[in-house]
Amino acid sequence: MAELAGVHPATASRALNPDLPGRISEETTRKVVEAARRLGYRPDPTARSLRTRRSGVVGVVVPDLLNPVLPPIVRGIEETLWEAGLGCLLADTDNRPDRETALVEELRARRCEGLIIATAARQSEAVASLIDSGIPTVLVTREPDDHPFPFVGGDDEAGVEAALEHLVGLGHRRIAYLTGPTDLSTTVRRLMAFRQVWERLLPGVRHTVVHTEGFTVAAGRKASLDLLSGEDRPTAILAGNDMIALGVYETLQTLGIDCPREISVVGHNDMPFMDQVHPPLTTVTIPQYDVGREAARLLLDIREGREVTPTRRLLPTRLVVRGSTAPASVAH
């Protein structure tokens, strides 16, 4: 260790610690730094952790990294954490509550200094278990119905509002909302927004809400097949997310319905390549990367004991109008 090279045992620690300004004379500090440099010395993080009770890592729990909305969030988190000198322990729950519980427990056992959780269903045993744990926790993108933690996500309400205004502005009146299962927080947040905006824009007008089996292409395909096969089909579909919208695309192809001439489709999330599908998908874009950064910043604030207000941060979303929406045909 640096002690040998220099002269002393634990003086080196103080010399190398920037939080102790004039604690050690400049002379001595210089010697220590020099010795450390020559030996390529880096204090052992394990030993340090043991003494200081800080592990230097935070756990990041995601439901499924293959979901295209997550990588940008994780990147935002990861970059922000490294900048603060914290490592990022990644855990993927594969959307399974039991795995979520197990992984959160594992992360706690590893003495993570904080947790960023993107995986929570509306009921989450794992999140509940954290409530009085004292572990700094931030939820991101998804959240349980009831929880005391800070949350960062996109402003879904504004997104749905913009999407619906867009469709109504194009003359659409028979609009179906095709969303996911009711046990996901995303479904609830977006659906509530849909209902509110609907009442404002088209009070009293009937609307259709269909719950798919999941936020997937297959579920979207299946649900839209029923919806579009019957008489009196809608002139526009607002999808709960882009996956469902892609499922709708497949159904349209199957049934030989032209988008956007005969029907308009709007998605949500603006996943990568949604400008490359056919037709290019009109959808709500969410600043996922910034959501990740903000979540990490919030966690750092909490960790430093800084006050965090407000506790919910909804980052601005924006409707990107592409080729999948058009004025309602006059025939209707």
Next chain:
Amino acid sequence: MAELAGVHPATASRALNPDLPGRISEETTRKVVEAARRLGYRPDPTARSLRTRRSGVVGVVVPDLLNPVLPPIVRGIEETLWEAGLGCLLADTDNRPDRETALVEELRARRCEGLIIATAARQSEAVASLIDSGIPTVLVTREPDDHPFPFVGGDDEAGVEAALEHLVGLGHRRIAYLTGPTDLSTTVRRLMAFRQVWERLLPGVRHTVVHTEGFTVAAGRKASLDLLSGEDRPTAILAGNDMIALGVYETLQTLGIDCPREISVVGHNDMPFMDQVHPPLTTVTIPQYDVGREAARLLLDIREGREVTPTRRLLPTRLVVRGSTAPASVAH
């Protein structure tokens, strides 16, 4: 600690250690286990690490998580590592060599038990620095020109071969290979395969190779614009990856060239949604998830001191024929 609850100090450690079979009497073990259970005791990983000199984490270095080929790889790695009780410290270099170097150094300082690196350019200071470090290291998907480490990736050669045979089988003869910059290992591996297969299939026939500025849509668009604007344009383009292929799509749209009627396009990687673009892209699919799992398994083998042979594992790729390729038009 469990000691208090039970009766002894460090006997608990042995009782809880499954690697010491009959070391402690069944009676005592039972008591310890019971006490541990009641207290929800989990040995402190930090203290354990300090003593055993094993940190329980491996570093995973990726160039850019937003590149769609990476998430499945990372998932495969992450799952396999957790199964083995290892954590997964994620580090994203943003494709910057200086960050790669800094992050690898940081991961070393944190005493990672192993490193899985997906980021290496053809020259990598970071990888070079690991050579005599004794740290178990596995490279994945990309690799420097010269290195002593095990490597796991897709069988690009077979992929390029299948793609080229497909095009030639459709009657194409004027084929351009549109690949990335020469300083990336992916470029080199795929390009060498292209040249070899070409010599076998169409010996002596002239072919065109164009290097784009990167494996991106923009670079693909730009390079293909030059290529397709002139006279005597190719009847088929084999792209170095799907991004470039999408760039070609944009150029085709700009120039009003119909794919696949007038020109065929083949990609490489089979990124998500490549079946949803227009026309659906014929491309080479790589078992990315399995690549990740295999890389992690290899790392575990090395860590356990098991022999790893062969040191290069190329997982089978497959050409998925979709709508972007068609027989060469008779006009040519």
Next chain:
DNA sequence: TCGCAACTGGCAATCGATTGCCAGGATCTG
């Protein structure tokens, strides 16, 4: 000149689990 304060650096305890060595008691062997 004396005394007190400021400044430096060392000592030793501490974080919590692991592990080599040892000892007491039980069991076995000749």
Next chain:
DNA sequence: CAGATCCTGGCAATCGATTGCCAGTTGCGA
């Protein structure tokens, strides 16, 4: 029945950095 062996559990050192406390020096003011 004596001595050897086995089984079990405790003692204490160890991993390496951090930090409260203390002591020796130096400097300054009274």
